[in-house]
Amino acid sequence: GAPGPARAAANGIPFGAAIQAEYFEDTGYRDLFRRECDFVMPMNELKFALVQPERGRFDFDRADRLLDFAGANGQSARGTTFVWWSTNPPWLEAIADPVDLERALVEHIERVADHCKGRLASWDVVNEVIAHDPDENCGPLRDTFWLRRLGPRHIPIAFAAAARADPGARLVLNDYDLEFRGPRFDRRRAIVLSIVRQLQGAGIRIDAVGIQGHLYAHQAIDVEALARFGADLKAVGVALLATELDVIDFQVPGGPEEIDAAAGKVVGDFLDGLLGGQRPQTVITWGLTDRYNWVEDVMPRGDGQPCRPLPFDRELRPKPWYAELRRRLARG
Numbered sequence: 001g002a003p004g005p006a007r008a009a010a011n012g013i014p015f016g017a018a019i020q021a022e023y024f025e026d027t028g029y030r031d032l033f034r035r036e037c038d039f040v041m042p043m044n045e046l047k048f049a050l051v052q053p054e055r056g057r058f059d060f061d062r063a064d065r066l067l068d069f070a071g072a073n074g075q076s077a078r079g080t081t082f083v084w085w086s087t088n089p090p091w092l093e094a095i096a097d098p099v100d101l102e103r104a105l106v107e108h109i110e111r112v113a114d115h116c117k118g119r120l121a122s123w124d125v126v127n128e129v130i131a132h133d134p135d136e137n138c139g140p141l142r143d144t145f146w147l148r149r150l151g152p153r154h155i156p157i158a159f160a161a162a163a164r165a166d167p168g169a170r171l172v173l174n175d176y177d178l179e180f181r182g183p184r185f186d187r188r189r190a191i192v193l194s195i196v197r198q199l200q201g202a203g204i205r206i207d208a209v210g211i212q213g214h215l216y217a218h219q220a221i222d223v224e225a226l227a228r229f230g231a232d233l234k235a236v237g238v239a240l241l242a243t244e245l246d247v248i249d250f251q252v253p254g255g256p257e258e259i260d261a262a263a264g265k266v267v268g269d270f271l272d273g274l275l276g277g278q279r280p281q282t283v284i285t286w287g288l289t290d291r292y293n294w295v296e297d298v299m300p301r302g303d304g305q306p307c308r309p310l311p312f313d314r315e316l317r318p319k320p321w322y323a324e325l326r327r328r329l330a331r332g
């Protein structure tokens with residue numbers, strides 16, 4: 001398929017969005033991805049429980065459908081994720097023996113990375129491993145079953161296995177709450193940098209940090225801190241990308257105009273910070289149209305109005321902030 005009119009200029013920063021197999025029959029949805037995206041990203045289809053529902057039984061049908069779509073349209077793709085606290089199959093979390101659990105993790109990474117080899121530009125190797133609210137009582141890492149059973153070494157184990165399994169894919173540490181103003185967010189940024197240094201010190205490859213970018217229409221971005229974070233990563237040779245951009249609007253009163261104006265402000269600040277430290281490899285939104293979004297289920301608006309987190313509304317009309325985003329990315 002020919003690239004749509006909205007695809008990035010040769011020197012621009014590529015744009016993409018997470019796509020979901022269950023809405024694939026919606027042709028308006030599918031056409032929007034074909035037209036707008038340089039990148040597509042299976043939102044859930046490469047998560048552990050979906051690709052290996054039983055030990056040793058792999059199911060790549062849904063993921064392949066999306067990756068074949070990307071291939072047919074000349075789009076790049078990226079994958080999420082090997083290590084996460086969510087969406088793990090019960091058989092995996094039932095493994096008590098650390099030796100066996102490490103083997104299961106490495107085997108999973110080898111099989112899945114090998115299956116996708118050549119089709120994914122990058123992998124979220126670990127997702128959301130930083131403590132939500134790190135302090136002296138809880139330590140830097142999130143309390144997950146991976147941490148409890150394998151300790152902090154599950155992170156280098158996963159990166160090393162991914163590097164062996166797909167030498168061509170960029171390996172990404174992906175996390176949220178890395179762009180806001182305040183001490184909790186300063187601590188989370190510092191922990192990411194320290195994990196990067198530890199991996200590099202151990203001779204283990206990490207290519208990029210993924211900032212999810214689940215923004216809140218009411219919450220201030222720390223533009224300077226975000227730019228500094230990008231510059232600090234650049235100084236140690238690590239790239240940056242935005243992986244799950246959307247705007248959660250449940251605390252902004254008003255109608256579509258007010259919501260979109262508030263969203264435009266935080267997206268603009270986010271881009272100022274993101275582009276301020278180094279040139280991001282790509283910016284990916286967590287879906288493309290409000291017609292299908294995760295925010296409605298998890299953080300609905302109190303006033304009964306539908307939320308508006310994504311670049312296109314339910315009728316597939318672009319929001320003002322999407323046009324601005326594309327202008328910024330085109331400039332590179």
Ligand code: G3I
Pocket residue numbers: 020022043044047080086087127212244294
């Ligand atoms: O497909 C079934 C449907 O048949 C069924 O009727 C319905 C009932 O609840 O569930 C549907 O599956 C759900 C799926 O989303 C549909 O999109 C799963 O239960 C649900 O667990 C799944 O949630 C996903 C979640 O991660 C957990 O994997 C969300 O789509 C996805 O947006 C969300 O993404 C995460 C990122 O990976 C990490 N960062 C945060 C982000 C938002 O939570």
